[in-house]
Amino acid sequence: MATNKHIIHGIFGDEVPMMEAIKKLRASGIRIKDVFSPMPVHGLDSLIGLPRTRIAICAFIYGLTGLGLATLMMWYMMISDWPNDVGGKPNWQYYFNIPAFIPITFESTVFCAAHGMALTYFLRCWLIPGAKAKNPDPRTTDDKFLVYLDLNDDQAKKAEIILTENGAEEVNQIKSYVVEPKYILEETH
């Protein structure tokens, strides 16, 4: 049997009633697809069940890469390829020169960590020059908070009631579509 799905936008003028509404929606087993807001709302991620972002772990790995690259570069250039003997202080081994290499090792660590993380962030959020605006309603960058739901018939009715009762300024059904059974089967697996 084919199922009807509905995309619903619940628009709020303030984050406090929106958080209340989301709590109620979650309590009645409704999944929040996404929330669009003009600014970060604290506590929202855990409320809608978002896992913590792992981007900081990426930054750490990029930083280690930068550290390794700088070490390799300086070892090759200053120790292996062309060792210097300045004032009777030769640098035949890397560890002889470590103090002088620390500043650049540090800078390279920061460079790679920062740029690697920024690139990951841009790609992961698909923030690309000229990309299409991702917010479904332009007011969400100004002062409106939008709860984005994608639900079946029963849940949609329930959600609309909860949203209206909890102070949503607008509850709009944006579109409805039909999902063929084979996809539903796959989804429930």
Add this chain to the structure above:
Amino acid sequence: MHAESEIRIPLILGNKSYRQITDDIIAPIEGKAAKGWYILTSICALCFLWGILCLSYTIGVGVGAWGSNNGVDWAWDITNFVWWIGIGHAGTLISAVLLLFRQKWRMGINRSAEAMTIFAVMCAAIFVLLHTGRPWLDYMLFPLPNQFGSLWPNFNSPLLWDVFAVSTYFTVSLVFWYIGLIPDFAMIRDRVIKPWQKKMYSFLSFGWGGSARHWSRFEEVSLVLAGISTPLVFSVHSIVSFDFATSVVPGWHTTIFPPYFVAGAVFSGFAMVLTLMLVVRKIYKLESYITIKHIEYMNIVIIVTGSIVGVAYLTELFVAWYSGVEWEQYAFLNRATGPLAWSYWIMMGCNVVSPQLFWFKKIRTSIIATFILSIVVNIGMWFERFVIIVTTLCRTYVPSSWNTYSPSFIDIGIFVGTIGMFGTFFLLFSRFFPVIAQAELKTILKSSGESQKKSASTHAHH
């Protein structure tokens, strides 16, 4: 919602809503520019053009066009370089260190302070790139494989550390600034009506939508970037000071230099932020967001860092005397009583005495006094670098190589040009970019807005 103590003074004045913040921040972008903006921009652009002319002349005939000579081989070039880099430091300090300390007052000023950082580092870069003498060979500063066999730059040299430090600092600050700008560009994109503006801001906003996932990544990225920018900013000015401290020139060869330079950088940077902010808040009527309290906080930072700088000056004198090294002692005697003593006393007056005036609440909350003192501090900090570089190099070890110094016409032209460039870029920024991080500002409206605080306290007392 995060509640805040009642006795904390609000950071957003007036009866503001989220919509009101949007309107206020977008006003300079949507509206027509004031006459004052055109006048200031024209003056700065003319200075900038003059600088380009002098710069081209230098490239044409070589650094002989400068006042630098055989003894004084670093002069205005490095003085200006260190001055500009130092000014840049306040931006990172405000956005990174104050973020780590969760200081909410940073939100009114961080955007423009970061812009200032970027433009200041660009000005600084002009001098280092030019002072090499043959700027078209500047790629040789980087460790690139080349046709000269194994000719690598010397990784033991602080001058090379500087290349890495400044380029890392510039690019990381730029990325940090831009990541913060994206949500604000998206706000402008969704508001403006003119087609060319719509197109420009859609391009600049990278398709930002403000979904919960993106905001959670945004916050994590900001926090981690702040975490790594903080040691970065300290390392950059420490490394700049190593250019001097690792040499064997009396007056330069001191271990106090890194902390002393960092404090001086923050000191001059905050002064420059104040100079710019006082103009910006006036032109764009942002008095509700950049309040007297913000100005007072910045002045307090100036007292602290100014006093650190003062202690460093006195420590230098003490160490020179206590070391028993005649060369070292003479270097400082020469600074205070030699032919360029006037510059030493300008430095002492502007950097040690003038910030102490901020101990008076009347002075540190007065806009006019702050504006004047912020300029005085920057003059003082320019003279600090002049004293360290020129006065020292005028009288080094061998009296036969003693020399005097006076800047050439071209020296002055390039310096004025960088001030013009800085001003032009900053004015363009303030006209076309959101000068206040409005998305972040909206997060503190509930806890630090004036009317919101009032209504919260009346609720608590009923």
